[in-house]
Amino acid sequence: MTVRVGYLGPGGTFTEEAMHVYTAGREIYTKVEFSSIPEMIYAIGTKIDEAVVPFENSIEGSVNVTLDLLIHESRAMIKRELVLPVNQNLFVRKLYSLDEIEVVYSHPQALYQCRKFLHERMPKALWIETASTAEAAQIVAGCEKPWAAIGHSRLGELYGLLLIAENIQDYKNNVTRFIILSMEDCAPTGFDRTSVVFATENKPGSLYKVLGFFARENLNLTKIESRPSRKALGEYVFLLEVEGHRQDEVLKKVLAEVEKNTTYFKILGSYPRWQEGYPPLRGDSCKAMKERLRISN
Amino acid sequence: MTVRVGYLGPGGTFTEEAMHVYTAGREIYTKVEFSSIPEMIYAIGTKIDEAVVPFENSIEGSVNVTLDLLIHESRAMIKRELVLPVNQNLFVRKLYSLDEIEVVYSHPQALYQCRKFLHERMPKALWIETASTAEAAQIVAGCEKPWAAIGHSRLGELYGLLLIAENIQDYKNNVTRFIILSMEDCAPTGFDRTSVVFATENKPGSLYKVLGFFARENLNLTKIESRPSRKALGEYVFLLEVEGHRQDEVLKKVLAEVEKNTTYFKILGSYPRWQEGYPPLRGDSCKAMKERLRISN
Numbered sequence: 001m002t003v004r005v006g007y008l009g010p011g012g013t014f015t016e017e018a019m020h021v022y023t024a025g026r027e028i029y030t031k032v033e034f035s036s037i038p039e040m041i042y043a044i045g046t047k048i049d050e051a052v053v054p055f056e057n058s059i060e061g062s063v064n065v066t067l068d069l070l071i072h073e074s075r076a077m078i079k080r081e082l083v084l085p086v087n088q089n090l091f092v093r094k095l096y097s098l099d100e101i102e103v104v105y106s107h108p109q110a111l112y113q114c115r116k117f118l119h120e121r122m123p124k125a126l127w128i129e130t131a132s133t134a135e136a137a138q139i140v141a142g143c144e145k146p147w148a149a150i151g152h153s154r155l156g157e158l159y160g161l162l163l164i165a166e167n168i169q170d171y172k173n174n175v176t177r178f179i180i181l182s183m184e185d186c187a188p189t190g191f192d193r194t195s196v197v198f199a200t201e202n203k204p205g206s207l208y209k210v211l212g213f214f215a216r217e218n219l220n221l222t223k224i225e226s227r228p229s230r231k232a233l234g235e236y237v238f239l240l241e242v243e244g245h246r247q248d249e250v251l252k253k254v255l256a257e258v259e260k261n262t263t264y265f266k267i268l269g270s271y272p273r274w275q276e277g278y279p280p281l282r283g284d285s286c287k288a289m290k291e292r293l294r295i296s297n
Numbered sequence: 298m299t300v301r302v303g304y305l306g307p308g309g310t311f312t313e314e315a316m317h318v319y320t321a322g323r324e325i326y327t328k329v330e331f332s333s334i335p336e337m338i339y340a341i342g343t344k345i346d347e348a349v350v351p352f353e354n355s356i357e358g359s360v361n362v363t364l365d366l367l368i369h370e371s372r373a374m375i376k377r378e379l380v381l382p383v384n385q386n387l388f389v390r391k392l393y394s395l396d397e398i399e400v401v402y403s404h405p406q407a408l409y410q411c412r413k414f415l416h417e418r419m420p421k422a423l424w425i426e427t428a429s430t431a432e433a434a435q436i437v438a439g440c441e442k443p444w445a446a447i448g449h450s451r452l453g454e455l456y457g458l459l460l461i462a463e464n465i466q467d468y469k470n471n472v473t474r475f476i477i478l479s480m481e482d483c484a485p486t487g488f489d490r491t492s493v494v495f496a497t498e499n500k501p502g503s504l505y506k507v508l509g510f511f512a513r514e515n516l517n518l519t520k521i522e523s524r525p526s527r528k529a530l531g532e533y534v535f536l537l538e539v540e541g542h543r544q545d546e547v548l549k550k551v552l553a554e555v556e557k558n559t560t561y562f563k564i565l566g567s568y569p570r571w572q573e574g575y576p577p578l579r580g581d582s583c584k585a586m587k588e589r590l591r592i593s594n
Contacts, residue, residue, distance in 0.1 A: 036424055038409060058530040060365075061523075064358055065409060083530065108428070112335060112362060127333055129428035131405070175530055205512035207521065208505065215502040222531050224504065226358075226521050233355040233380065233472055234519050 002030045005180075006040040006051040009033035012134040012151065012158045018082055018178040019052040041069045044076045045183050051076070056177040057086065059169075060109050062225050062239075066179075070268050071197050071227060071237050078195055078269030080180040088114050088169040091149045091161035093140055098165070101125050105136035106150035114150055117168040137161060177274070185269035192245040193222065193273045196255065199229060199237045199264035207238065213257045214242060217250050237264065245270040299327045302477075303337040303348040306330035309431040309448065309455045315379055315475040316349040338366045341373045342480050348373070353474040354383065356466075357406050359522055359536075363476075367565050368494050368524060368534050375492055375566030377477040385411050385466040388446045388458035390437055395462070398422050402433035403447035411447055414465040434458060474571070482566030489542040490519065490570045493552065496526060496534045496561035504535065510554045511539060514547050534561065542567040 007019035010033075023029040032048050034040035040051045054063045070076065088110055092101065098121050104111065108129045111118070118125065125148070130136040133151030137159040140149040148164070149155065156163045186192075200206035214221055223241035244251040246267055259265040304316035307330075320326040329345050331337035337348045351360045367373065385407055389398070395418050401408065405426045408415070415422065422445070427433040430448030434456040437446040445461070446452065453460045483489075497503035511518055520538035541548040543564055556562040 036405075036408075036426070038412060039424075056530070058525055059527055061361055061525045065405070068358075108333075108362070111333075115335060127336075129333070131426035131428065171527055173527075173529060177530060204515050204517050207518075208508040208512045211505040211508065215505045218501050220501050221504075224523050224533070226523070228355055228358050230356055230468055230470075232470060233353070233474060236521070 001028070003028055003050055004030045004032050004048040006032045006034050006043060006048040008037060008040065008053070009035060010132070010134040010138075012137060012155045013132055014084070014086060014152055014176060015052060015054055015178070017152060017154070018054070018084055018176075021082055021084060022052055022080070022178075022180060037063075037065050038069060041066070041074050041076060041181065044074070044181055050079070050180055050182045052178055052180055054176055055081070055179045056223075057109070058173055058175045059113060059171050064227070067225070067227055067239060070181075071239070071266070072230065074181075076181040076183060077185040078179045078271050079182045079184065079186045080271050081193070081274045082178045082180070083175050083274045084178065086113075086169065086174045086176050087153065087167050088150050089153050089155070089163055090165040090168055091137060091140065091151070091156055091159075092147070092164055093144065093161060095162055095164070096146050096148075098122050099124070100146050101148045102145070103128055103147045104150060105130050105139050105147060107131070107133050107136065110150045113169045113171070113174060116170040117165075121165075134158075186271040188245040188247055188270070189272045191273050191275075192243075192248075192270050193241055194244055194246045194251060194255075194270040195239065195241045195268040196258070197237055197239050197264075197266050197268060198258060198262040199235075200262055202235055210258055210261060213254050213261075214240070217254055219244065219251065219254060239268075243273070298325070300325055300347060301327045301329050301345040303329045303331050303340060303345040305334060305337065305350070306332060307429070307431045307435075309434060309452045310429055311381070311383060311449055311473060312349060312351055312475070314449060314451070315351070315381055315473075318379055318381060319349055319377070319475075319477060334360075334362050335366060338363070338371050338373060338478065341371070341478055347376070347477055347479045349475055349477055351473055352378070352476045353520075354406070355470055355472045356410060356468050361524070364522070364524055364536060368536070368563070369527065371478075373478040373480060374482040375476045375568050376479045376481065376483045377568050378490070378571045379475045379477070380472050380571045381475065383410075383466065383471045383473050384450065384464050385447050386450050386452070386460055387462040387465055388434060388437065388448070388453055388456075389444070389461055390441065390458060392459055392461070393443050393445075395419050396421070397443050398445045399442070400425055400444045401447060402427050402436050402444060404428070404430050404433065407447045410466045410468070410471060413467040414462075418462075431455075483568040485542040485544055485567070486569045488570050488572075489540075489545075489567050490538055491541055491543045491548060491552075491567040492536065492538045492565040493555070494534055494536050494561075494563050494565060495555060495559040496532075497559055499532055507535075507555055507558060510551050510558075511537070514551055516541065516548065516551060536565075540570070
């Protein structure tokens with residue numbers, strides 16, 4: 001049996017890297033490239049069995065398109081999470097010094113993550129936003145001008161570019177949390193997280209009441225996020241993440257209370273919490289994952 | 298005296314449209330184009346006096362880059378809000394039928410907002426993401442191929458393109474909330490909103506406690522949003538928006554309580570709540586604003 005796993009291309013994106021960490025070179029996985037997150041999520045259950053998608057970054061926050069598809073349109077569930085470091089690097093086609101570079105291309109998030117470096121070391125360079133870091137690399141590789149691209153360390157090898165500065169992001173604790181989506185979530189492991197979305201009546205104190213159910217049981221909320229209901233500006237759907245599995249006794253009882261007191265309620269999944277090398281996906285792949293993480297650091 | 302007001306170019310973006318509504322053709326304003334939101338926000342108080350920036354969309358949610366700059370880096374305050382409809386339109390260089398179009402270019406949010414239309418009416422077209430809707434129009438205008446661009450109705454005139462489908466967004470209640478940033482917020486008008494950001498101790502129930510201060514006074518929270526603290530994944534700064542002015546007696550008392558019970562606290566501003574034509578910016582410009590809104594609808 002093979003598992004068809006979708007990832008966001010082109011080659012050299014951080015999502016492709018996460019897919020490599022997840023599949024860890026195992027032959028059971030067939031890789032399927034997509035050019036957009038929505039197309040990939042719609043394909044789960046038909047063209048593909050699983051998808052690797054970015055969910056949250058420690059500097060930039062939630063990836064809204066992923067979250068909104070899970071809230072409004074998809075029946076896919078979260079079966080796993082991966083947390084990987086994001087290191088930004090500067091690439092050129094020919095060897096230029098930093099102050100010779102006239103234009104820097106990258107995805108807006110990547111440019112923004114390197115703002116201090118760009119301001120201090122390359123104050124004259126113009127910033128141009130691209131749809132992905134890989135697209136930026138393609139542009140720089142295709143033109144003989146003093147231009148640079150910012151992105152993943154693999155871009156150099158993939159697009160024949162020279163690395164002239166490493167780890168140029170302003171915040172060194174820059175990590176991205178990826179999730180693996182599938183038609184089913186994961187059985188309890190004893191070290192789990194549960195993601196749930198709900199909407200409350202639009203009146204003062206209704207979110208306060210729902211948070212009270214968790215507070216009374218001393219359950220640790222690890223994330224809270226509001227997203228538009230899409231009905232009117234100012235109406236929201238909330239994402240909560242809480243430690244524990246939805247089949248755990250206390251959490252099960254709290255979630256039943258939440259469901260009774262909300263106008264919309266949906267469990268996105270219970271799945272093992274990320275720890276480096278834990279939970280082992282399989283003996284061999286766990287080692288491979290650690291290897292890769294060491295390389296990325 | 299002139300007021301130098303920054304907006305996000307190139308011509309034909311929704312932000313430029315919002316700047317036109319705000320300045321309403323008055324000669325007091327000098328327009329200054331920027332190519333990125335961070336550059337514009339950093340320039341407030343030096344190169345420019347005010348800036349028009351997108352803050353929230355009814356379908357896509359908060360504009361994270363704007364929110365994060367206000368939380369972490371800028372001392373600019375919110376002095377006004379504008380809520381404008383977002384209508385997406387399909388443009389081509391020569392007259393093609395929908396099923397002849399091979400590629401559709403646009404900003405990822407615009408593509409995503411028109412997903413159902415694209416799937417049903419142009420199922421074979423490939424989607425390519427660009428940095429702005431205006432960039433998509435430039436690409437389509439520059440190449441004799443069966444390509445299309447999605448964006449604001451003014452793109453046709455600006456880039457010499459033909460409009461072949463109007464209002465193609467999936468959700469008809471698609472509006473964007475823009476804010477005007479300046480070094481000062483606004484005096485009380487009796488119909489105000491206050492935006493505040495804070496961080497709590499990272500332990501169960503601490504957000505619950507802060508929301509309780511507002512709930513006890515029956516104050517209406519119009520928005521709650523979490524953003525990364527940038528210290529570690531899973532630590533957040535919260536944005537709350539509440540009806541009232543920070544100088545109103547009850548709200549002033551509640552905000553003082555919130556400040557005492559949080560580890561970080563900052564008021565982003567108190568400013569008049571948006572209503573069509575209210576508050577009048579000035580007699581003449583209010584009429585101009587209504588004219589423009591009628592046209593956009």
